[in-house]
Amino acid sequence: MNQKIVNEFSITVGTVNGSGSSTANNTILRAIFKMGIPVSGKNLFPSNIQGQPTWYTIRVNKDGFLGRDESQHIVVAINPASFARDLESVAPGGAFFYADDIKQPVTRTDITAYAMPIKQLIRAQAEVPSNLRDLVGNMVYVGILAQMIGIDLEKIHAALDFHFKHREKPTMMNFNTVKAGVDWARANLTKADPFFLEPMNKTDGMIMADGNTAAALGAIYGGVQFAAWYPITPATSLAESLNDYLPILRKREDGKHTYAVVQAEDELAALGMSIGAGWGGLRAMTSTSGPGLSLMTEFAGLAYYAEVPVVIWDVQRIGPSTGLPTRTSQGDLTFTAHIGHGDSHSVILLPGDVFECFEFGWKALDLAERLQTPIFVLSDLDMGMNQWMSKPFEYPNTPMDRGKVLTEKDIEGLKGNWGRYLDKDGDGIPYRTLPGNQHPMSAYFTRGTGHDEYAKYTEEAHIFHRVMERLKLKHETAKEYVPAPIVRETRGAEVGILAFGSTESAVEEARAQLAADGLKSSMMRVRAIPFNKTVEKFIQKYEQVIVVEMNRDGQMHQLLCMDFPALAPKLKSVAFQDGLPASAKWIREGILKFAKPAKSSPKGKKKVAVKKTSAKKGAKK
């Protein structure tokens, strides 16, 4: 056995979808999390319902780098159909656990292989009814793995207890199966691989959640009142979480509802309804992914021009077109920034983690009403559907911002002398009234056609021009309101790195590796469009700013060049997309194409321990 590798490896389980292995995988993830070790889980699932190969990867990393690791140190192979590629995917020196009923040869000698008699062990579990053997059988590999790498059984129990909502019977049936695995492994297997877990205290006070749940919860704390949606992977669970949590968190004594969630007939209708509700004065949102967003184009333009508050979550998957519905991407950025015919520019929020999904969940609703415009929130499949460690969600630290709304009294005070699209404050944001306002001078007529400051129809060239210029001013104003970027400067940094969204963890890991290589970098994570002054200053400060993103065309780079032509020559693009979450590997390699580390490695800094195998792009072939 090589030197022990502790809390710094990744585990991949290759199985068949519809086989119920997600309970098993979640149990492993949660147990490790409860051991205090930083951990993440990523589900690589097919776009069908049953019978196709699926993989779940768990990464443990004592330093907290939880982006995708291109190396698979431990592979658990349950699916005969993917056995060969699973075997091939194990990093040299890694461990390979496989179901012994798969009658295929283990041809590699550079790894440790363990055969697992899963079928046999589950049949021996008398309490498991025969129709559930396939399902509960997954717990066998949990037990074997627990024994071999050292997952705390108490934590496994806690994870099962949580999963089964504290119902003892199923918890114990599953736990007993885990223990059967443990017992068998203890009796029959000899540890020959280097991977070990040891308890830490790095997850104290943290939670585990996915971005879609976080977004829904954030929206609920933002007082969401109306959501219309149409099912689409990977956004579906966002709307479904609203259905899950609204009844709990907005329960009232009288049993009545302060909200409505509507499954629309398609995405055009979903956004149309949300726009109607937002116009009506409700905190309104919709959630979708690429194809749905494309269908929302015309309505997005209407909301922009008619100045209707609405929030649009786009949980990105890889496109164009239907693409790979179950793979992640940051590919909708340029499209969203200029969605719709004619001159337009969008306000876009870019949450970087689950915590921000929650935070932007409520902030987006504030911003929509403040700016009277659609607010797009671009999450992605990796952030939205996978489990992430996170700081606990924080209660909103500012009161709800309902924006500029005039009540009956206000209108009376103004003697009716107001204009829906008048810029009274010089910030480009006009005042609005809400339907139901009983003042006889409160009403106005909303339209997507040319209108003047009093919302009257017009075809006058100079008025059309004036209104459009005000919208431009409003976009300037938006810069003051949207979340500022996160800047992490390093003294003596030779290069600036600019990233956004779910790549954060992988970028930080790459930075640490580069620092070890001798290349110091500063980092800015952009959290919104339009870009504010801080973004410009950061770019100004560095000779080169490398823009890292998970798409083909370098879309953030495109938008930055558009907005900062004078600085464009400094901006370099590191962009890559293949549907898999970002890894430190391609980021590091990409950055090295532009910036070379100083010759000598900096004093004392140890090499980052994670071994690099000859990993390929797009891991699995």
Next chain:
Amino acid sequence: MNQKIVNEFSITVGTVNGSGSSTANNTILRAIFKMGIPVSGKNLFPSNIQGQPTWYTIRVNKDGFLGRDESQHIVVAINPASFARDLESVAPGGAFFYADDIKQPVTRTDITAYAMPIKQLIRAQAEVPSNLRDLVGNMVYVGILAQMIGIDLEKIHAALDFHFKHREKPTMMNFNTVKAGVDWARANLTKADPFFLEPMNKTDGMIMADGNTAAALGAIYGGVQFAAWYPITPATSLAESLNDYLPILRKREDGKHTYAVVQAEDELAALGMSIGAGWGGLRAMTSTSGPGLSLMTEFAGLAYYAEVPVVIWDVQRIGPSTGLPTRTSQGDLTFTAHIGHGDSHSVILLPGDVFECFEFGWKALDLAERLQTPIFVLSDLDMGMNQWMSKPFEYPNTPMDRGKVLTEKDIEGLKGNWGRYLDKDGDGIPYRTLPGNQHPMSAYFTRGTGHDEYAKYTEEAHIFHRVMERLKLKHETAKEYVPAPIVRETRGAEVGILAFGSTESAVEEARAQLAADGLKSSMMRVRAIPFNKTVEKFIQKYEQVIVVEMNRDGQMHQLLCMDFPALAPKLKSVAFQDGLPASAKWIREGILKFAKPAKSSPKGKKKVAVKKTSAKKGAKK
């Protein structure tokens, strides 16, 4: 009377829509054209059907500058509702002809006013039945104007004869009414304004046409076989022209059809049908404007990713949203360039005049099949619906390019060993087969989901990546095929000007004015996206390149900055939009913000004669 102003002024007729004045206005336009004088006509019409103010502007310019002139030298006021603003709009020193039944005071003394007894004169025309008096009455002002500025009566007769398809009766009834106007004016009016027409020979061999008719004709010469469309201003007349001319130009002995034009239920269906037809091997197209284009977003992404040839004409009107349906714009550029979620980039053609509408009408079909991708052609309302002088249309000078298509024989030769998405030639363009191919190995399955080189479904990361990279290569290849820019270099030019589309004439006029001011410029008119080497070289050559366009956000400037970050600091944006066609005035003023003329005016060059009044942006208030 001031000094005579010959062949260098503009005439605006203010009337009511639905009143049939377009025959009158067209008659004036055509008669002047037949006098050999460069002339253009622009219709400023409301987005309704009857009863609203509408204006028609005719510009005559001996130097051939035919863009919009912000000054109105001669105004004809027929509409009581717009009388006051029509009166106000006359340039100082100008002429004002008005219907004497409008009982409103002529308050200005700096212009020449002529009252016209239209009602009275038409009632005296015995041959005009009473129900047609309003319609034919418009001929009275044609006659009066003809007499006062010198329109050749013979040419008026020719114009009427053409309009009435050589039917004598209506031609004569209208012509007699014109003559009644002439006679009355000769007897009753004294010329007091400086505007005169004098015959020239500058229109010899030229034709007059609108861009939509030209586009339809071009498509017919391109062998269009399938067009699906949905009515929308200002694109409707493109599809309707297909209906007009296909039966004439593709008439067959057997009375059968080689084409189908389908009015779809909406734009989603229009593009869907066209994609189906393009996939099936037909030369297929659709035509629309902004809102329709927005609705086509999802299908456009499918065609891009599944590599289906199809042509999409977007006759731009001003947006966002419904905007002003009857006003022009170049505002769909950035949106079109990145239409659809996910990574994508479009091939866009940018015709600059009616001649190119015809030319790109057939070329776009060639390109679509050559590149196997949607080809967007961005025209605009001004080019599409207004009458322009043009070189005669030219018969296509290259045979049809049907692209890479494999027949039964080819497949047999390859022993079926082909892949729909295999890049055999290294240019990113694969080979396709057409439905109906009877070889048992010819069939493939088209999808918007992930696919490999053999068109098989895949979720493999590296294959998805590889296919997307090939599409990027194909976009590079496109640069060789799309129309090259038109470059007009001036020796010693201090500045480069980059423009596209219908602004050409106004830009050239501005350049002439600037040259007279002492600022020399070179000009490049970009005709397609992706930008090719010539574009890059032009930008490299000049210290400053000023990008002129008719939209708010400087969209061409945006796209150039994205594509040429290293050159971005040189690129300056002159962008303006208010729905009116571009004028030399704002272009010149915009350019002067960046580039100052050399102190001394160049020797001998006379000032351009057109007088500048204190014209406002958005002319009419």
Next chain:
Amino acid sequence: MTQTLPMAGAAAPTNTAGLTRKDYQGSPSTLCQGCGHNSIASQIVAACYEMNLVPEKILKFSGIGCSSKSPTYFLNRSFGFNGLHGRMPSVATGALFADASMHGIGVSGDGDTASIGMGQFKHVVRRNVDMVYIVENNGVYGLTKGQFSATAEVGLELKKQGTNQYMPIDICMESIASNATFVARSFAGDPKQVKELLKAAIAHNGIAVLDIISPCVTFNNQDNAYHSYAWGKDHEAPLHELSFIPARDEIMIEDIEPGAELEVELHDGSVVKLKKLGNDYNPTHRWEALKMLEEAQRENQLVTGLIYVEPAKSSFTDTYNLVDMPLNRLTEADLRPAHETIKMVNEMMF
């Protein structure tokens, strides 16, 4: 903009809401003279006035088209939303949640509803959203100058468009097929019936579809010679003059007795056969309604009156069991969960 209008409820001469007819008016119409859509707008004014509705309690919606311009021509004191072509239903559906005590009146065209808007139309019907859905049905696209719509008669010929090949979509049958709870048909030139049906529709809880035949005086010419005007007595040279639209009067019909038929000649000489439902017709049988419509289609008749009604059903918003206070008057206290809940939420996350 600064004059103060009377507050609803203030003493005033006319109706029991204390409002005059003027308080229900809209801006001047910009539609063609004689367009059927104009008289529908007048009847909306009349119906709301006579029902003593407060304009502030009404929401107006429309799509895009000549018909969809109408909401600016009635009820200036009501909020209105003129949305996208074919997408009126979704905007209305969302907006009506804002304050469920308000009435929704939507105006659409046959192109807006039956072509591009077919999907949203069918779904707003299916959901039984509480609103009046008026289709101002002229068989053509007015605003884009006379293309066929999906309700155009089969065999109709139009210049530039050729001959319509398809069976017309029957708005009423479509509504009933999708389980509409109120379906009626009328003719714009029959203001009395239009008004009465409007009143019934406004009073209905749930979707009320009103298919109103509203001739386009400008484009719907069955005559093959599109816009042809005879030049001189001999009629020898008909001319196509697209840009001239003569002023015409709207076609108004006399009262039809229940059960009676009337042939109405339109401006272009084409004829529609109207038939008023008899007193013996029972509009609560879905089955009878379908039968009647199917027969009328074969007879080429337009049967007018209340075709189907199912009064008992709860409307879309009803099914959401909303609080009594209009949702858009709720405040942070009602909408943001209490501070202490955040701990619970974090615990739910594991």
Next chain:
Amino acid sequence: MTQTLPMAGAAAPTNTAGLTRKDYQGSPSTLCQGCGHNSIASQIVAACYEMNLVPEKILKFSGIGCSSKSPTYFLNRSFGFNGLHGRMPSVATGALFADASMHGIGVSGDGDTASIGMGQFKHVVRRNVDMVYIVENNGVYGLTKGQFSATAEVGLELKKQGTNQYMPIDICMESIASNATFVARSFAGDPKQVKELLKAAIAHNGIAVLDIISPCVTFNNQDNAYHSYAWGKDHEAPLHELSFIPARDEIMIEDIEPGAELEVELHDGSVVKLKKLGNDYNPTHRWEALKMLEEAQRENQLVTGLIYVEPAKSSFTDTYNLVDMPLNRLTEADLRPAHETIKMVNEMMF
């Protein structure tokens, strides 16, 4: 990829097209075991084989959904286009112009057709496009894991989705309302009937809508406890295990006599009442068809068989009077006007 398949028409053992059943097969299905969609795919293979169709003369179309994946599971030798969600009709409409001698077979789902695709569905029906339009109807969105579709039963409860509030959309009634020329309904578990109706549909000139009830074994559970499996004999703790999908067999029914009824229990215990149309039923009366469907809705029955057919009409492409040669085989000589015409065109411009 290099093996040579027999050319159509070559001598071969089985059908008169000289092809074996294998020549009609597709790739292995990736749908759930027991999914009704799979057996429909098999019947398409069987029908085409038995009708001696040449696969190269068939075009396959679909939208997005489990159902829409099906075209890869039959007729590998046919060209196929798996387009966008709800937009199969438009792609098919355009593609069928390419070579009017080909047959079109489209497969869609109830979500694909009746929710997002409602507009295109109604219009492809109205146009009478010559194709078979199969709706694999399971009342849910399978591929997105079990939300209600617009054909879901009213009152159906699903975990996370709540209770369905709306009346289901009846694909057959919708088709007839929009003047479909061939409308039939069947049950995936009745392969004989499915096959016979498929054959009739393929033979029909014009749109042939086939609404096939095709139970989703994985998500369509009327049982409130979504995916609940009893743990132990006492059934005390039902569990929600979303990621586990047990293998199940497809439900197959015995032959029903014409006119007879059969109650079929689905995997989740819910029951559908099937009734086969009797021999006395005349499917050429639109009127009778509507009546029958309306009654069946009230009786909560699914009536199977050929519901309506109108054989005489000409299809969409017929009305275009196309040349005999497939349009996509025409060449420049057919398509580009002669050189001399350009002069005439320029003269037409003034």
